[in-house]
Amino acid sequence: MVGYKFCERLIEKDSAKNYQLVTFCEEPRPAYDRVHLSEYFSGKTAEDLSMSKLTWYEDNGIELHLNEKAVEIKREEKVVISSTGREIAYDKLVFATGSSPFVPPVPGIDKDCVCVYRTIEDLEDIKAAAAKSKSCAVIGGGLLGLEAAKAAQDLGLETHVVEFAPRLMPRQLDEAGGILLKDIIEERGIKVHLSKATKNIAGAERVEKMEFADGSELDVDMIIVSAGIRPRDEIAKEIGLKVGERGGIEVDSYMLTSDPNIFAIGECALYENMIYGLVAPGYQMADVVTDLLLGKDASFQGADMSTKLKLIGTDVASFGQIEAPEGSGAREIVINDPHANIYKKLVTSADGKLLLGGILVGDADAYGGLLQMYQNEMALPPEPIQLILPASDGEPVGVGVMDLPDSAQICSCEAVTKGTLCDAIENGACSVGDLKACTKAGTGCGGCVPLMTDLFKAKMKESGIEVSNAVCEHFDLSRSEMYDVIRIQGIKTFDELLAKHGKGGIGCEICKPITASIFASTWNKPILEHAKLQDTNDRFLANIQQDGTYSIVPRVPGGEITPEQLITLGQVAKKYKLYSKITGGQRIDLFGARVHELPIIWKELIDAGFESGHAYGKSLRTVKSCVGSTWCRYGVQDSTSMAIRVEKRYRGVRSPHKFKGGVSGCARECAEARGKDFGIIATEKGWNLYVCGNGGMTPRHADLFASDVDDETLIKYLDRFLMYYIKTAERLERTSTWLTKMEGGLDHLKDVVINDSLGLCAELEEQMQHLIDTYHCEWKDAIEDPEKLKRFRHFGNTNATDDSVKFIQERGQIRPAKLNEEAGSVS
Amino acid sequence: MTSTKINVGTTADFSAELGTCIQAEDQQIALFFIPNSEQQWFAISNYNPQNQRMVLSRGIIGSEDGTPFVACPLHKYRYALTDGRCLTDETYEVPTYEVSIEGENVFVSL
Numbered sequence: 001m002v003g004y005k006f007c008e009r010l011i012e013k014d015s016a017k018n019y020q021l022v023t024f025c026e027e028p029r030p031a032y033d034r035v036h037l038s039e040y041f042s043g044k045t046a047e048d049l050s051m052s053k054l055t056w057y058e059d060n061g062i063e064l065h066l067n068e069k070a071v072e073i074k075r076e077e078k079v080v081i082s083s084t085g086r087e088i089a090y091d092k093l094v095f096a097t098g099s100s101p102f103v104p105p106v107p108g109i110d111k112d113c114v115c116v117y118r119t120i121e122d123l124e125d126i127k128a129a130a131a132k133s134k135s136c137a138v139i140g141g142g143l144l145g146l147e148a149a150k151a152a153q154d155l156g157l158e159t160h161v162v163e164f165a166p167r168l169m170p171r172q173l174d175e176a177g178g179i180l181l182k183d184i185i186e187e188r189g190i191k192v193h194l195s196k197a198t199k200n201i202a203g204a205e206r207v208e209k210m211e212f213a214d215g216s217e218l219d220v221d222m223i224i225v226s227a228g229i230r231p232r233d234e235i236a237k238e239i240g241l242k243v244g245e246r247g248g249i250e251v252d253s254y255m256l257t258s259d260p261n262i263f264a265i266g267e268c269a270l271y272e273n274m275i276y277g278l279v280a281p282g283y284q285m286a287d288v289v290t291d292l293l294l295g296k297d298a299s300f301q302g303a304d305m306s307t308k309l310k311l312i313g314t315d316v317a318s319f320g321q322i323e324a325p326e327g328s329g330a331r332e333i334v335i336n337d338p339h340a341n342i343y344k345k346l347v348t349s350a351d352g353k354l355l356l357g358g359i360l361v362g363d364a365d366a367y368g369g370l371l372q373m374y375q376n377e378m379a380l381p382p383e384p385i386q387l388i389l390p391a392s393d394g395e396p397v398g399v400g401v402m403d404l405p406d407s408a409q410i411c412s413c414e415a416v417t418k419g420t421l422c423d424a425i426e427n428g429a430c431s432v433g434d435l436k437a438c439t440k441a442g443t444g445c446g447g448c449v450p451l452m453t454d455l456f457k458a459k460m461k462e463s464g465i466e467v468s469n470a471v472c473e474h475f476d477l478s479r480s481e482m483y484d485v486i487r488i489q490g491i492k493t494f495d496e497l498l499a500k501h502g503k504g505g506i507g508c509e510i511c512k513p514i515t516a517s518i519f520a521s522t523w524n525k526p527i528l529e530h531a532k533l534q535d536t537n538d539r540f541l542a543n544i545q546q547d548g549t550y551s552i553v554p555r556v557p558g559g560e561i562t563p564e565q566l567i568t569l570g571q572v573a574k575k576y577k578l579y580s581k582i583t584g585g586q587r588i589d590l591f592g593a594r595v596h597e598l599p600i601i602w603k604e605l606i607d608a609g610f611e612s613g614h615a616y617g618k619s620l621r622t623v624k625s626c627v628g629s630t631w632c633r634y635g636v637q638d639s640t641s642m643a644i645r646v647e648k649r650y651r652g653v654r655s656p657h658k659f660k661g662g663v664s665g666c667a668r669e670c671a672e673a674r675g676k677d678f679g680i681i682a683t684e685k686g687w688n689l690y691v692c693g694n695g696g697m698t699p700r701h702a703d704l705f706a707s708d709v710d711d712e713t714l715i716k717y718l719d720r721f722l723m724y725y726i727k728t729a730e731r732l733e734r735t736s737t738w739l740t741k742m743e744g745g746l747d748h749l750k751d752v753v754i755n756d757s758l759g760l761c762a763e764l765e766e767q768m769q770h771l772i773d774t775y776h777c778e779w780k781d782a783i784e785d786p787e788k789l790k791r792f793r794h795f796g797n798t799n800a801t802d803d804s805v806k807f808i809q810e811r812g813q814i815r816p817a818k819l820n821e822e823a824g825s826v827s
Numbered sequence: 828m829t830s831t832k833i834n835v836g837t838t839a840d841f842s843a844e845l846g847t848c849i850q851a852e853d854q855q856i857a858l859f860f861i862p863n864s865e866q867q868w869f870a871i872s873n874y875n876p877q878n879q880r881m882v883l884s885r886g887i888i889g890s891e892d893g894t895p896f897v898a899c900p901l902h903k904y905r906y907a908l909t910d911g912r913c914l915t916d917e918t919y920e921v922p923t924y925e926v927s928i929e930g931e932n933v934f935v936s937l
Contacts, residue, residue: 473891473892474890504893505889505890505891505893506844506861506863506864506888506889506890506895507888507889507890508887508889508890508891508896508898509886509887509889509898509903509905512887512889513887531842531845532842532843532844532845532887532888533887534887535887535900536882536885536886536887536900539845539885540885544882544885544900544901546878546880546901547880548880548881548882548885548901595885791842791845794848795848795849795850795855796835796836796840796841796847796848796849796858797835797836797840797849797850798850800850802855802881804855804880804881805881819879
């Protein structure tokens, strides 16, 4: 990553193209994002994680040699020799060789199913080992170790963390913080073993048991070693560069090694006896060297090791000094609430005026502000404890982002200051996404995004633009707030809602359909009882087309259809001269019906056993499936039956936007389930559930949500997931956008749906069950009610039909006439 | 200019806040009844000049800063029911017609 950043910075700065870049890469792919490596398990591909496309190197004239390690350097001749024997002459050389996992020399460590956690290949090994294991121990309870433990747990393994020190994350946490973190992690089902030195790993071929120095033992099937890193300094050592006693290429503040033509940056460099194993300092070093190469003055002065992470669903952050040095007079302010799973500590100067450091476990919302206060040496308020007290009803205490000086660095990975961000906003960046794109802030570890969002909102407010979630001029509420109000206060008509919570007027085409949709998601009465609130599609239970005619889509659950049903659809299409097309959701769409024809056509369809497909609604569309184990020689589960079950379960459920599902019978994924709002993919042991995928305008692969679950668990999670979406999403927000914007992201969603962290699950399940129990076919309801049928006429005062609609014959079917196209028309 | 007054039905034929398309001579007219407004009865052409389709009677009724409007069902262009102005794009405008109620009967003047 640091090597890549070096290239990126040099290309940016070297506009005169003074330098030609050649880079060797031992791995088979260019640099990728190791910070988010664990996301490889939740569905990101190597390509998703890549820092940039292969073409980027080409486009910028960088000679990239993949799968080719630099093996020898001749300093006198200034030549690098690679593993393929290639010789490249250099003027300046930069080591950005990173580090390798430290594997302690324990007997048995070479057994099968002992893995490390650093590269994509390592993750592949872990996956393979997990497939033949039930339990896993992670050696090392540091930051990476806990990430690895999470990955192991997500792979469905009984997971243990074994730490040599008496507490978890000994570099970032003090004793009390470590105890709380241990409790939280154990609550999440990962067992923690502290003060354990591994003496021997027993087993015939593969791992069977770990034996510890204190005589205790632990039966496990696989091990992930995450016991620290070792700088990759082998070549540096061979060619006689100065290296530290415990490894690391020694550098000065110019990142220069003992050879004036050789630099070292990132995790392989040793600066003032310290290895910086974080991304941000590595990027700073890359910045320094690129500046120096272009003749600018720059130097590295050490870097802050502050971090904020989400580990196993828990916030953990620390910065500066985590303990008051003895005899310094510095003081500690501590909040420790094991009931709420929160531990917060501030270290202040003796006079209480300056913040020297701190620790946050369980709730790290204050991190961004505290870090700024610490880095900018800002004066503490008179009662510093207010900075870490849980939010109460009063004014939020803490350092506001607007109080920061313009020089304050908001994004430390990309070194972006508040001033730069403010400039970008003033120059027209109109969303946090824009800010990321034009400043690169928030694109590294992402830890500063909440602070950026605060800054963005504050700047908008300053210029008179409120970033408001209000749906329209008639309500100050967001859609999710409207949902809560309607449900909690039992509101059943729009007029009542408008009277109690509106701002006057009679509503509009935004708030009326939202209300109708929420009524349906809550009370589930036939939607035509609220006809005046419905947009045309819901008012006429069909999809309006460009010429004002409608299309008709009967439900075909799972895409399974009998020959008789196909014949009926064909006969109806022929009789009413409808254009027929197969949809992407495995059903049949019949186009060109006029308002007055809709009930007549639907009468025939319902008599033949069809029901509404809700293609016109913001509701479940289809659950696409393959033939699965019933027909396919590769299928491992009956995907068609599952798709039918799920589609029938959620048919008619109204939601903030349409949603779609897919079920594949094996990992080949022929149903393209990961492009859906929920995707179900069969495994040998059950089903993997993926959520929040999308095709369309902003494609997104769904994220792995739960692995190898049985039918009933799958349905339970789906019920909760969908209802939580219905409850909390904004108007026209698909699940993918909803998740992207969700604070805490996928981990939060899992917490809510799987661990019931908000205590909502019973309510969500009950509400979904209510919707399922009160399902009705909207078309059946309509054609049985003469009052509703009256509205399906083009004219209110005559039985004439609309003569403005014209069709043209094309490829044996009709299509709407284009404007001013009359010739050959058949009406 | 002579205007023709046409009986288009009785008040019971028109649901509140649901547009109805009326055939008056050879024209299509969108008629709206909004009880909670000053004017209550409105008639505009059913033809939306923006997309050139006969669809306005099928739009949703709303109010913008107190002005009642219908939003076209196709692309949501808003037309003021009071004077036919397009509130979304001022280059468009639709004709409006006078509605009168005599006893139970509803009349539109062309």
